[in-house]
Amino acid sequence: MSQILKSLKVPPNSASLEEARTRTFEFFRMCCRSIPHVMEIYNLHDVVSPSQLRSAAAAEVRKNANVTNPKVIDMLLFKGMEELMNIVNQSKQRHHIVGQYVVGNQGLVQDVSGKDRDASNFLKKFYSSNYS
Amino acid sequence: MGLGLLASRALRSSRIIRNSTRTIVSTPELKNADAAAAAAAADAPSDLPKRNPVGGARVHIPNPDDVIEVFVDGYPVKIPKGMTVLQACEIAGVDIPRFCYHSRLSIAGNCRMCLVEVEKSPKPVASCAMPALPGMKIKTDTPIAKKAREGVMEFLLMNHPLDCPICDQGGECDLQDQSMAFGSDRGRFTEMKRSVVDKNLGPLVKTVMTRCIQCTRCVRFASEVAGVEDLGMLGRGSGEEIGTYVEKLMTSELSGNVIDICPVGALTSKPFAFKARNWELKGTESIDVTDAVGSNIRIDSRGPEVMRVVPRLNEDINEEWISDKTRFFYDGLKRQRLNDPMIRGADGRFQAVSWRDALAIVAEVMHQIKPEEIVGVAGKLSDAESMMALKDLLNKMGSNNIFCEGNGMRPNADLRSGYIMNTSISGLEKADAFLLVGTQPRVEAAMVNARIRKTVKATNAKVGYVGPAADFNYDHEHLGTDPQTLVEIAKGSHPFSSALKNAKNPVIIVGAGVFDRDDKDAVFAAVDTIAKNNNVVRPDWNGLNVLLLNAAQAAALDLGLVPESDKCIDSAKFVYLMGADDVNLDKLPDDAFVVYQGHHGDRGVYRANVILPASAFTEKEGIYENTEGCAQITLPAVPTVGDARDDWKIVRALSEVAGVGLPYDSLGAIRSRIKTVAPNLLEVDERQPATFSTSLRPEVSQKVSATPFTPAVENFYMTDAITRASKIMAQCSALLKK
Numbered sequence: 001m002s003q004i005l006k007s008l009k010v011p012p013n014s015a016s017l018e019e020a021r022t023r024t025f026e027f028f029r030m031c032c033r034s035i036p037h038v039m040e041i042y043n044l045h046d047v048v049s050p051s052q053l054r055s056a057a058a059a060e061v062r063k064n065a066n067v068t069n070p071k072v073i074d075m076l077l078f079k080g081m082e083e084l085m086n087i088v089n090q091s092k093q094r095h096h097i098v099g100q101y102v103v104g105n106q107g108l109v110q111d112v113s114g115k116d117r118d119a120s121n122f123l124k125k126f127y128s129s130n131y132s
Numbered sequence: 133m134g135l136g137l138l139a140s141r142a143l144r145s146s147r148i149i150r151n152s153t154r155t156i157v158s159t160p161e162l163k164n165a166d167a168a169a170a171a172a173a174a175d176a177p178s179d180l181p182k183r184n185p186v187g188g189a190r191v192h193i194p195n196p197d198d199v200i201e202v203f204v205d206g207y208p209v210k211i212p213k214g215m216t217v218l219q220a221c222e223i224a225g226v227d228i229p230r231f232c233y234h235s236r237l238s239i240a241g242n243c244r245m246c247l248v249e250v251e252k253s254p255k256p257v258a259s260c261a262m263p264a265l266p267g268m269k270i271k272t273d274t275p276i277a278k279k280a281r282e283g284v285m286e287f288l289l290m291n292h293p294l295d296c297p298i299c300d301q302g303g304e305c306d307l308q309d310q311s312m313a314f315g316s317d318r319g320r321f322t323e324m325k326r327s328v329v330d331k332n333l334g335p336l337v338k339t340v341m342t343r344c345i346q347c348t349r350c351v352r353f354a355s356e357v358a359g360v361e362d363l364g365m366l367g368r369g370s371g372e373e374i375g376t377y378v379e380k381l382m383t384s385e386l387s388g389n390v391i392d393i394c395p396v397g398a399l400t401s402k403p404f405a406f407k408a409r410n411w412e413l414k415g416t417e418s419i420d421v422t423d424a425v426g427s428n429i430r431i432d433s434r435g436p437e438v439m440r441v442v443p444r445l446n447e448d449i450n451e452e453w454i455s456d457k458t459r460f461f462y463d464g465l466k467r468q469r470l471n472d473p474m475i476r477g478a479d480g481r482f483q484a485v486s487w488r489d490a491l492a493i494v495a496e497v498m499h500q501i502k503p504e505e506i507v508g509v510a511g512k513l514s515d516a517e518s519m520m521a522l523k524d525l526l527n528k529m530g531s532n533n534i535f536c537e538g539n540g541m542r543p544n545a546d547l548r549s550g551y552i553m554n555t556s557i558s559g560l561e562k563a564d565a566f567l568l569v570g571t572q573p574r575v576e577a578a579m580v581n582a583r584i585r586k587t588v589k590a591t592n593a594k595v596g597y598v599g600p601a602a603d604f605n606y607d608h609e610h611l612g613t614d615p616q617t618l619v620e621i622a623k624g625s626h627p628f629s630s631a632l633k634n635a636k637n638p639v640i641i642v643g644a645g646v647f648d649r650d651d652k653d654a655v656f657a658a659v660d661t662i663a664k665n666n667n668v669v670r671p672d673w674n675g676l677n678v679l680l681l682n683a684a685q686a687a688a689l690d691l692g693l694v695p696e697s698d699k700c701i702d703s704a705k706f707v708y709l710m711g712a713d714d715v716n717l718d719k720l721p722d723d724a725f726v727v728y729q730g731h732h733g734d735r736g737v738y739r740a741n742v743i744l745p746a747s748a749f750t751e752k753e754g755i756y757e758n759t760e761g762c763a764q765i766t767l768p769a770v771p772t773v774g775d776a777r778d779d780w781k782i783v784r785a786l787s788e789v790a791g792v793g794l795p796y797d798s799l800g801a802i803r804s805r806i807k808t809v810a811p812n813l814l815e816v817d818e819r820q821p822a823t824f825s826t827s828l829r830p831e832v833s834q835k836v837s838a839t840p841f842t843p844a845v846e847n848f849y850m851t852d853a854i855t856r857a858s859k860i861m862a863q864c865s866a867l868l869k870k
Contacts, residue, residue, distance in 0.1 A: 119788065122797045126785040127487055130747065130777045 013074055020073040024061065027077050027084075031057045034088050042094045048102045056101040183207060183225030191223055200266040205273055217259035217270055218246055226272045229281060229310045231288075231395045232347035233260035236451065237356055243288070243347050245310065247280040248272045256280045278314070285315035288345050291326040291370075292396070299343065301397030303410045307345065328373045334381035335863040336388055336460055338405050344398035346372050350390040357453065358384040359585050359605030374398070383868050384605075385578040385848055388459040392442065392452075401440065403460055403860050408432075408439045416769035417444060419756055420458040421513050421749045422855060424644075424680035425557070425579045426758030427454045431462075431750055431769040438462045438750055438770055448558045448819065449758065455578035456864065457849055462750075464858030468733045470745035471774020482743065487775065487785070494742055495790035497725045498706055503530030507704040510536040510693060511711025511730065512682035512852045515754025515766070516813050517802045518779030519684065519691055521794060522710055524805070525783050528792040533700035536688030537715045538681050540647035541698035545689040547829065548812075549822035550656070552686055552761040553580075554674040555639055556819055561587050563675065565635030566595040567628070569618065569659060570841035571643025571679050572602040575848040577759065580679060581605070594635070596621075596628040599643070599841040615655050615836035622661040632666040639675040640668055644685065645844030654834040660826055669825050676826060679759055681844055682852070686757040690810040709736045710779065711746065713853050729782055731773070732853035744786075745776035748854065752778045753799060755806070755813050762819040763812065 014020040035050050035057075044053075064076055086092055125132050185191070191211065193199055198213040204224035211220045216239070218228050231243035241261035248259045251269035256276055264270075271277060289311060296302045328341035346365070351374060354363040362382045366375050376382065382390075390399045413432035420427040420441075428444035441462050443454040473490035474482040498506065508526045510519045519536065526534050535541065544550050555563065560583045573581035587593050588606040595608035598617045611617050611628050620626040624633075632638050642659055646652050659676070662668070668675040680686055701707070702719045709715070711730040717739050720726070728740035731748040749756075751772045757763045772778075777785075780802055787794040796802040806813050812820035845851055849861040849868070 120793070120797070123785055123788050126777065126781055130772050130781070 014070040017068060017070050017073075020070040020077075023077055024073065027080055028057065028061055031080075031084055034084065038087055038097070041090055042097050044094075044097065044102070047098060053101060056104065185225055186222040186227045189222065200264065202264050202266070202268040202270060204270045206269075211264060215264050217248060217250070217257065217262045217264050217268070220264040220268075221248070221259060221270060221272055228259055228272060229314055230260060231306060231310075231345060232349060234349050234352075234393055237349060237352040237393075240348050240352065243345065244284045245281060245288075247277060247284065249274050249276045281314040282316050285311050286319055286321075289315065289319055290321045291342075292345060293325060293342050295343075299340070299397040300338075300400040300405055301343075301394075305397060306395035326370060331375045332379070332381065333376070333399075334383070334387070335860060335867055336402055336456055337382060337390060338400045338402040340398055340400070341373060341375070342398075343396050344374055345396055346374065347395055348374070349393045349395070350374060350399055353390055353393055354382070354384065354387075356589070357389070357582060357586070358386040360384040363390075381867060385455050385457070385574060386453055386582060388456045389443075389453045401460075403463060404440045408434050413439055414769070416750075416767050418750065418766045418769060419683075419764045420454065421683035421756055421766070422457050422461055422852060423455070423577050423579075424682055424685060424759040425449060425577045426683065426756055426762065426764050427458050427579055428764070429454060429458060433750075433769045436770050438465055448556065449760075449762065450579045451582075453579065453582060457578070457851070457855060457861065460860045460864070461855045461858045463860050464732075464854040464856070465748055465750060467859065468853075468857040469748075469773045469776075470731060470733055470737070470743055471776060472745060473775065474743040476741045487777075490742055490744060491786050491789040494727050494744075494786060498529060498790055501706045501725070504533070504696075505703060505705035506531035506533065506708070507695070507700045507706070508534035508708040509710065509712040509715050510534070510684055510688055511709070511713060511736075512537060512684055513711055513749060513854070514684040514688070514779065515749070515752070515756055516687040516691060516763075516806060516810075517754055517799065518710060518783060519688055519693060520802060520806050520809065521780045521783035521787075521796075522708065523691060523693060524794050525787045525790075525792065526708070528787065528794070529790070532696040533704070534693050535695040536682075536684050536693045537712045538644060538647070538685050539688060539693070540649075540652065541695060541700075542652070543647060543689060543694055544653075544656075544829075545692055545694050547822070547824055547826055548690065548761070549674070549676070549824060550826045550829070551678050551680065551689050552822060553641075553677040553679060553759045554669075554822060554825075555677050556760045556821075557583055560584060560639060561590070562673075563587055563635075563637045563639040564591050564593045565632055565638045566593060567621070567632060567638070567640045567662070568595065568597045568599065568608075569640065569642045569655070570599045570646045570844070571641055572599065572843060572845070573641070573679060574603060574605065575843075575845045576643060576645075576681055577679055578848075580759070594628075594631045596631065600843050602843070613840040614838050615651065615658060615841070616838060618655065618658040618662065619836060622658050622665065624665065629662075629666070632662070632668075635666070637673050637675060638666050638668050639677065641677045641679050643679055643841075643844055644681045645842065649837075649839070649841075651834055651837045651839075653832045654836040656826075656829070657832040657834070658836060660829065664827065669827065674821075674825065683756045683758070686759060686761060687755065687763070687810075687813060690757060690813060691806070692809065709740065710783075711853065712736055713856075729779065730853065731776065732857050734853035734856055736853075744782050745774060746779045746782060747772040747776050751776075754779075755803075755816070757813060760819055761812070761821065763814070763816050765816050 032054055035053050067073055193212045199210050200213055201208055201210050202220050204221050204226055207224055209224040211223055221228050228246045230246040232240045239261050241258045244258055246259045247256040249271040250257050330339045330341050333339055351363045354360050362376050364377055366373055391401050412434050416431045418429055418431050420429045427450035428446040430442050430444050431438055432440045441459050443452055445452045472484040473487050475485050477483050506529055508522050523534050557580055585606045596611045597608050598611050600613055621629045640659055646655050663676045705724050707724055707726045709728045713735040726740045727742045728736045729744040729746050731746050749766050750769045752768055754766050755763050784794050796805055847865050849864040850856045855861045
């Protein structure tokens with residue numbers, strides 16, 4: 001255990017925004033490269049396509065597009081790397097991946113029909129639950 | 133340790149105290165009461181903290197001359213003459229421990245827990261039975277009083293089992309609380325405890341008679357309030373026990389209240405036995421909807437389940453009692469519930485669908501039908517908001533055929549005084565003669581019946597009854613069974629008319645069962661004549677009442693739920709039943725499309741084509757108006773079942789799907805809509821009397837028929853969808869219905 005800890009290195013902080021940007025791209029490419037493996041180990045072929053997962057990862061990165069502080073970007077990269085490692089090492093289970101990256105924020109029940117697109121807020125709330 | 137030694141110890145210790153702290157009462161100058169009062173007033177430190185009466189009670193002093201002043205722990209308090217020492221202490225803000233005393237029952241004075249010390253009295257006195265006298269100096273916190281309480285506690289616990297961990301009263305037990313507060317930390321009793329055989333009082337009240345401390349509250353309640361002489365005291369001394377004299381069930385519609393008044397766990401609720409502890413329960417203050425009285429209740433729930441229903445104090449409506457139906461119907465809320473929107477398929481079976489599909493189908497069908505063939509029926513348990521929304525929806529669709537079941541097909545909603553209880557429920561206590569027309573208050577409104585019984589007992593008011601043979605728990609005269617009797621009374625040829633004439637505050641109560649009669653206008657005209665001839669309606673007294681049956685009726689009439697045609701059901705092609713299960717659909721054409729919106733799979737569902745699940749009154753906020761015209765609000769205690777929605781939301785959503793959107797999206801908005809129709813419904817918890825009397829009614833040419841009155845409620849325990857689904861109510865109907 002101590003051996004592993006010794007070999008584990010935290011990279012030095014990015015000196016400039018430019019460096020942080022490069023690192024971000026590197027991280028995103030790493031994500032993209034691991035996607036086929038992830039599809040394999042979590043058996044995701046019948047629920048999602050690699051391109052969808054790629055755009056999910058891109059969306060996660062774009063969530064923080066407005067961050068300009070290199071220190072914060074480093075921290076976010078660290079967290080992203082941690083998440084990626086958790087996925088690749090299969091520390092997660094299939095439903096985590098499906099819930100977070102396949103179904104996403106829209107929830108399990110998705111209305112794709114677009115029938116009540118012009119319905120009022122009241123009706124949309126009414127269809128989803130008795131409680132607002 | 134022997135008793136003699138105990139007694140001598142007690143004497144010795146008290147003597148020591150007397151020498152040190154108490155003034156000696158045989159001092160000659162204190163024998164003069166006035167001087168004593170003056171001395172006490174001088175003694176009383178002027179900076180005593182202001183004390184408030186127990187429970188914020190207010191004292192009503194009818195005659196200012198009858199005021200006396202007593203001193204409670206040195207604090208002067210003014211009370212009307214005739215009050216007991218205990219009541220004086222309560223007004224002074226001192227709560228005296230008690231077991232047998234109950235403010236609504238007669239005084240027994242047998243538990244001795246309320247002993248206090250009174251100056252110049254040689255022994256502690258039982259404060260519940262001792263009248264307060266002018267200048268009395270009451271001491272509630274002296275060593276003597278404390279010692280007396282401790283002794284009484286020890287005697288009470290001598291034969292009381294220490295089974296609090298398995299007792300349902302545990303946590304809300306007077307004996308438990310008071311033994312913690314006033315009892316000794318150990319007893320001196322080592323022999324066997326007494327045991328008593330449990331009595332079977334029926335499906336509602338569970339008895340563990342060994343726990344009984346013989347306070348006799350239940351006996352007094354049964355004979356004084358409930359009016360059944362079922363319970364009594366048997367045996368003497370240590371063999372004393374409460375029981376029915378012979379093997380017999382307690383057949384009263386108020387029997388559940390003995391559970392509340394029992395200070396120990398001797399009488400507990402049978403359906404609630406071993407279900408929950410009171411500290412796990414969440415209380416929600418709500419309103420009962422099983423009859424038109426609107427009793428104030430507290431719904432105790434645990435998570436999504438209603439565990440029990442207990443009364444709330446409301447002097448104007450239910451005092452502190454509720455009927456057995458109110459208390460025990462709650463298990464019906466868990467059975468037969470509708471939880472998904474459903475559509476009846478071609479094979480006659482229901483199939484669960486989404487709300488979107490269900491509403492789309494209803495909206496589509498509704499548009500294919502001529503407006504005059506659309507009929508809406510509000511059910512017994514509907515709240516004002518949903519009835520308002522349904523009426524607005526139907527009116528927008530072009531139909532005006534909407535009514536509330538129980539109001540008949542030709543309701544007269546023009547004069548509010550023509551359908552509410554104008555005297556008010558508490559006002560009945562001032563009456564000295566009653567004429568009951570086609571109503572059996574004991575089964576139609578048990579709390580109103582309790583009020584009438586209270587009046588009859590207090591003032592010996594005469595009760596005349598016109599209607600089918602019925603069960604009363606007070607003296608009454610059965611005058612006849614058909615409306616012809618009313619005509620005789622109106623003419624003055626009937627012997628009872630003289631009783632009405634001589635009465636100072638006569639009361640006439642017409643049952644809502646009359647609404648369904650063909651000659652209802654003639655019956656009401658006859659009643660109006662009786663009222664006019666006997667001075668029933670005066671500026672200072674309005675004794676002309678209608679006793680409604682259902683929680684929704686008064687609000688429905690206030691909101692103007694009156695059908696355009698009384699034959700609308702016969703020609704209807706689209707019927708919207710909003711919780712209506714008792715409406716007669718025999719004449720409905722076979723090809724009519726029926727939508728049932730409600731919470732229980734009851735009679736309405738058998739005929740329905742589409743089911744829209746709604747929430748029950750324990751799950752929603754809604755305004756209900758009771759029979760005396762007092763609007764009250766229910767509050768949600770538990771979440772809704774399955775995919776159900778609140779009633780008004782369903783109607784509002786349907787209106788949008790049908791393309792006739794109603795202009796309100798929230799409870800607040802729909803209430804401001806109600807305000808424009810019936811502003812009295814928003815005056816919550818305050819009775820709004822009717823403005824005009826029924827004397828403005830037009831003349832009626834109709835003649836009364838000779839058809840006898842029929843009972844409006846056949847089975848007290850099962851009157852609506854929830855109570856019909858309840859297992860406990862089914863047991864009660866099987867065992868207790870005569």
